[in-house]
Amino acid sequence: MTKRNIAMLQGKWEGDLVQTNDWYQNEALKLKDKNIDLLVLPELFHTPYFPFEENPDFFKMAIQKEDPLVAEWQKIAKTLNCVLVFPFFEKRSTGIYHNSAFVFERDGSIAGLYRKSHIPDDPAFYEKYYFIPGDTGFEPIHTSAGCLGVLICWDQWFPEAARIMSLNGAEILIYPTAIGWAANEPTEIYERQKNSWMISMQGHAIANRVFSMAVNRIGIEGELTFWGHSFVAAPDGFLIEDLSPKHHGFQITSIDLSEIEENRHWWPHFRDRRIDQYQDILKIWGTP
Amino acid sequence: MTKRNIAMLQGKWEGDLVQTNDWYQNEALKLKDKNIDLLVLPELFHTPYFPFEENPDFFKMAIQKEDPLVAEWQKIAKTLNCVLVFPFFEKRSTGIYHNSAFVFERDGSIAGLYRKSHIPDDPAFYEKYYFIPGDTGFEPIHTSAGCLGVLICWDQWFPEAARIMSLNGAEILIYPTAIGWAANEPTEIYERQKNSWMISMQGHAIANRVFSMAVNRIGIEGELTFWGHSFVAAPDGFLIEDLSPKHHGFQITSIDLSEIEENRHWWPHFRDRRIDQYQDILKIWGTP
Secondary structure, eight states: OOEEEEEEEEOOOOSSHHHHHHHHHHHHHTTTTSOOSEEEOOTTTTSOOGGGSOOGGGGGGOBOTTSHHHHHHHHHHHHHTSEEEEEEEEEEETTEEEEEEEEEOTTSOEEEEEEOOSOOOBTTBOHHHHOOOOOSOSOOEEETTEEEEEOOGGGGGOHHHHHHHHHTTOSEEEEEOOOEEETTSOGGGHHHHHHHHHHHHHHHHHHHTOEEEEEOOEEEETTEEEEOOOEEEOTTOOEEEEOOTTOOEEEEEEEETHHHHHHHHHSOGGGGOOGGGOGGGGSSSSOO | OOEEEEEEEEOOOOSSHHHHHHHHHHHHHTTTTSOOSEEEOOTTTTSOOGGGSOOGGGGGGOBOTTSHHHHHHHHHHHHHTSEEEEEEEEEEETTEEEEEEEEEOTTSOEEEEEEOOSOOOBTTBOGGGTOOOOOSOSOOEEETTEEEEEOOGGGGGOHHHHHHHHHTTOSEEEEEOOOEEETTSOGGGHHHHHHHHHHHHHHHHHHHTOEEEEEOOEEEETTEEEEOOOEEEOTTOOEEEEOOTTOOEEEEEEEETHHHHHHHHHSOGGGGOOGGGOGGGGSSSSOO
């Protein structure tokens, strides 16, 4: 059986931590008995998008594996009988924080952990203040729903991450995301920015002939307007699903993982890679 | 001055070698006094798309630097006062053939040579029979029109090539191309295939914040229908130009190279690359 039902949960910050988590949990529980294989939540779904400013108080929102929130969501994975991608603000130790995602198996156990590797820092996205760049590498997480190449947000602009995940066996690239327009940006390029974001990840699907998906938040937080457009792309980049920013809730998309092999037969890119010519990719810049 | 006028010449096989070259030269000469900075021709423009079959007679169509055709086109570069990307079937030595492109400067001199690195081999595209994978690496060619990342056709599916060209300073990725639909493929996916092709190269523009362009042939040759759609994409992937397959001739597109720097200020991807985590890109596959 290569068919999979994937649920994306596109939500927003509901004003406080409890209300927000409640909304996500209530929405997730509507998926009971819907025969889904995989549920993906947006990046840092349980907090506001706090990196809009540098504030030491915000470190208090970070959680550890032992936090009740983790156990609650493990239970939801078990209730829904699905694999669950659970992004969270991780306190690894005192003074060591990551932007991370657990993957839970259908029985609620932890299948794996990914820590965001590429950390942005731009006006209104001051993530380098909060998050140490991840040290989990680009190892996909093997689950009963497929081999999952979990990456997070800014990772989506880096073809190296998608390539290595795919070479390591990923079948679905999964990007929990919190991306939006900042008030300091010219509104006339909003649509172009959103398209760049989507084309970038469609391109990763094509180059590697894997599925690629992003789950983004919606809503307005301060000067940021999150643009939604959570999507699923096929191994040829075709958009199977593309949610409007007005979509507030879950969406189920059916895919067939056998399309990966079919695609790689017709488009045998992996056969022709010139690994003897790629050394410069390990440099910061080509010339001294 | 960072503005550039780029001419693409979208043509087809005209039935024999002389007629085809004549058509391209006549069309190119229409660009005289049009103030163009760069002219790009399609892959193997001076021959039919001969790799549709494996035939030792076809090696006779290969040319060397000393061939009169090369001098003719060097003269055209000088006449038009533009940099010219001249793809050709290269005989490097007896039994050593490449799918290559010269770049000529405005004075007709040779600015550089690129040899196609990734060689396809698919039903009706039997290129591995004819072409040795290039050994020029991914070194952009410095010209008065800009720093040109010349790549050829199948190279377009490999983000590594685009990345290394860009890290080495390329401002415009240029893909002379001969791609079309084969009669053995299901027609219902024609549009999706063409879109994959375009999104792949738009993605390279976005990842590296450079311009990206392809010049493809049109027309029907045997079982192949070349799909045209020569295009120019901005550093955010936006399609500035996209030629219909009915367009038979030149098209001039104006770009501003300063958009690259502007893009890289707003989207500082290069700052955040994790070169400490990319070693696996040098492997054929992740696991033994």
